[in-house]
Amino acid sequence: MLRTFEDIIYSEKFPAFNGVLQKIDPRVKFCCFIAFILTAVVARTVTSLIILFILVIILSVASKIPPKFFFLRTTIFIPIFAAAIASPLLFITPGRPLAIIGYDKYFLSITWEGVYKAACFTLRVWVCVASLTLLVLTTRFSGLVHALEKFKMPKVLVVMTAITYRFVFLFINEAYRMVLAKEARTVKKEGKLHTMKSLAHIISTLFIRAYERGERVYMAMMARGYKGEIKSIGEMKCSYKDWAFGFSSVLTCFVILLVEFLFR
Amino acid sequence: MLLKEAAIEMEKIKFVYPDGYTAVENVNMSIMRGERIAILGPNGAGKTTLLMLIDGLLTPSEGQVNVLGMPVNKNNLYKVRTKVGLVFQDPDDQLFCPTLWEDVTFGPLSMDLSKKEVARRAKEALKVMGLEGYEEKPPHHLSAGEKKKAAIATVLVMEPEILILDEPTANLDPKSRTELVKIVDNLHKERKITLITATHDVNFVAAVADRVYVLNKGQIIAEGHVREVFSNPKLMEEANLEPPALTHFFNILNEQSGMDLIKPLPLTIEEAIDKMKRLIKKS
Numbered sequence: 001m002l003r004t005f006e007d008i009i010y011s012e013k014f015p016a017f018n019g020v021l022q023k024i025d026p027r028v029k030f031c032c033f034i035a036f037i038l039t040a041v042v043a044r045t046v047t048s049l050i051i052l053f054i055l056v057i058i059l060s061v062a063s064k065i066p067p068k069f070f071f072l073r074t075t076i077f078i079p080i081f082a083a084a085i086a087s088p089l090l091f092i093t094p095g096r097p098l099a100i101i102g103y104d105k106y107f108l109s110i111t112w113e114g115v116y117k118a119a120c121f122t123l124r125v126w127v128c129v130a131s132l133t134l135l136v137l138t139t140r141f142s143g144l145v146h147a148l149e150k151f152k153m154p155k156v157l158v159v160m161t162a163i164t165y166r167f168v169f170l171f172i173n174e175a176y177r178m179v180l181a182k183e184a185r186t187v188k189k190e191g192k193l194h195t196m197k198s199l200a201h202i203i204s205t206l207f208i209r210a211y212e213r214g215e216r217v218y219m220a221m222m223a224r225g226y227k228g229e230i231k232s233i234g235e236m237k238c239s240y241k242d243w244a245f246g247f248s249s250v251l252t253c254f255v256i257l258l259v260e261f262l263f264r
Numbered sequence: 265m266l267l268k269e270a271a272i273e274m275e276k277i278k279f280v281y282p283d284g285y286t287a288v289e290n291v292n293m294s295i296m297r298g299e300r301i302a303i304l305g306p307n308g309a310g311k312t313t314l315l316m317l318i319d320g321l322l323t324p325s326e327g328q329v330n331v332l333g334m335p336v337n338k339n340n341l342y343k344v345r346t347k348v349g350l351v352f353q354d355p356d357d358q359l360f361c362p363t364l365w366e367d368v369t370f371g372p373l374s375m376d377l378s379k380k381e382v383a384r385r386a387k388e389a390l391k392v393m394g395l396e397g398y399e400e401k402p403p404h405h406l407s408a409g410e411k412k413k414a415a416i417a418t419v420l421v422m423e424p425e426i427l428i429l430d431e432p433t434a435n436l437d438p439k440s441r442t443e444l445v446k447i448v449d450n451l452h453k454e455r456k457i458t459l460i461t462a463t464h465d466v467n468f469v470a471a472v473a474d475r476v477y478v479l480n481k482g483q484i485i486a487e488g489h490v491r492e493v494f495s496n497p498k499l500m501e502e503a504n505l506e507p508p509a510l511t512h513f514f515n516i517l518n519e520q521s522g523m524d525l526i527k528p529l530p531l532t533i534e535e536a537i538d539k540m541k542r543l544i545k546k547s
Contacts, residue, residue: 012402141402142362162362169404170356216357219321223350224371224418225342231373232366 014137019063021134025238026143027150028246033131039253040127044264046116048256049123055252056130063138070137074130082125086118093117141165149232159230163217171210178202270333271297271426271458272318277327279313287313288482291327295460297425300452302473302490303462306504310482311462312353315428318460319350332425346375349424353431355411359403364395364414367403371422389421393447409440413447420451426458427451433465445471466494467508470531478503495529510536 095113274293288310361367393413478486530536
């Protein structure tokens with residue numbers, strides 16, 4: 001499981017593909033998907049959300065993300081959870097009844113309006129999750145970090161994000177090795193309490209190791225003349241293609257909202 | 265002229281960690297420019313602490329460190345650190361950026377060089393270490409050998425006058441090790457870099473150093489030419505070390521034959537072959 005997890009997050013397999021989104025400047029992509037998400041949050045009609053849904057699907061196909069992988073990645077966890085949260089809406093929204101469960105005085109009615117609201121909510125969540133997933137899948141992590149930097153995100157947060165990403169698997173692997181070492185010395189069935197105790201030891205050791213590594217990384221930074229500021233040489237340039245992509249997606253979002261507003 | 269200038273001078277250095285543990289004590293060292301030095305010592309002898317003291321990452325509790333004639337203190341800390349390139353033992357400590365390119369440019373960018381100059385230096389450093397084409401790679405995708413070379417590149421790019429390697433052969437396979445020796449040797453020859461290697465890998469020492477300081481329990485117990493130190497088995501034993509296999513072999517040969525058949529002791533295979541041939545011819 002660790003391996004697959006590591007593969008998905010670390011391999012940067014998809015950013016290397018020769019797709020549409022991969023060629024777009026990370027900053028532009030960032031803006032576009034933020035626009036998508038904002039539109040999805042503001043939109044009130046299923047039609048607008050379905051248009052966004054289709055747009056995201058088209059983009060994922062154009063970026064050569066395997067459809068099955070993309071579907072599993074975006075649908076399995078959060079949207080299903082969202083659907084569960086939205087389910088009460090089916091019953092509590094007043095309106096025309098669609099179906100009635102129960103008998104006599106004790107019944108629940110599902111209304112058309114309730115179905116509509118729940119569908120909106122679930123779709124909205126899906127569009128948001130899928131947009132972010134697509135952004136992360138098609139962009140190298142360093143590109144994302146740079147985009148954040150260019151958007152004047154506080155430097156401390158940017159550096160912290162970058163360093164966390166760099167070291168998180170080192171620590172997962174370290175924890176994994178410790179668990180293996182513990183298993184290797186376990187020769188009989190243990191009680192729950194004992195297992196919990198040894199887990200606590202592993203966690204505390206990991207914490208100390210993380211602290212010590214942090215110290216050493218800081219020392220290594222100091223040794224290379226770190227004065228409290230990380231500078232970068234990377235200058236990103238937007239080509240007309242980037243501008244065109246950014247402009248058209250923001251325009252699409254705007255049109256969706258405008259049409260919705262006019263025909264409300 | 266260049267050789268006579270002192271690169272590093274240490275006088276009666278003592279360092280006590282905040283928890284009261286004395287890591288090094290009464291250390292005197294004098295290293296000339298362009299020398300190749302090895303600091304040889306077992307695990308926990310205080311090698312890393314000593315290196316950090318040179319780079320000003322730690323401040324000695326007693327004594328004074330001078331680097332290239334400058335006292336290491338708060339005022340010229342950055343100057344010292346640009347002149348001294350310290351490569352840490354674990355490359356994962358040294359490579360902390362999302363891509364190798366950013367890691368390599370990190371040092372020179374904090375030296376306030378122009379972007380063009382930084383790019384030039386970074387390209388050159390990667391070329392010297394044989395890492396061309398790895399610019400966009402995330403460091404966690406590199407092999408141990410590549411990581412080590414990358415860590416050295418991140419330091420070389422600052423064009424230091426003194427290169428310090430902390431356990432450079434740790435976790436390296438034989439091929440990467442040989443490669444590393446070659447690169448380090450070239451650096452010394454071409455750039456006249458002062459090379460300091462801290463290690464317990466005795467087989468590696470002869471290839472990268474001329475003079476050795478033997479460190480044990482925080483104190484320097486011997487100093488001298490590689491050959492002298494390795495021909496003193498008692499000293500090696502005292503420092504929890506063993507002489508390299510080759511030297512060990514000839515030491516025993518000399519001992520058992522009761523004469524000094526082979527003197528001075530050969531340090532490399534080539535030297536040994538040469539000596540043996542001559543011996544056979546003589547008899």
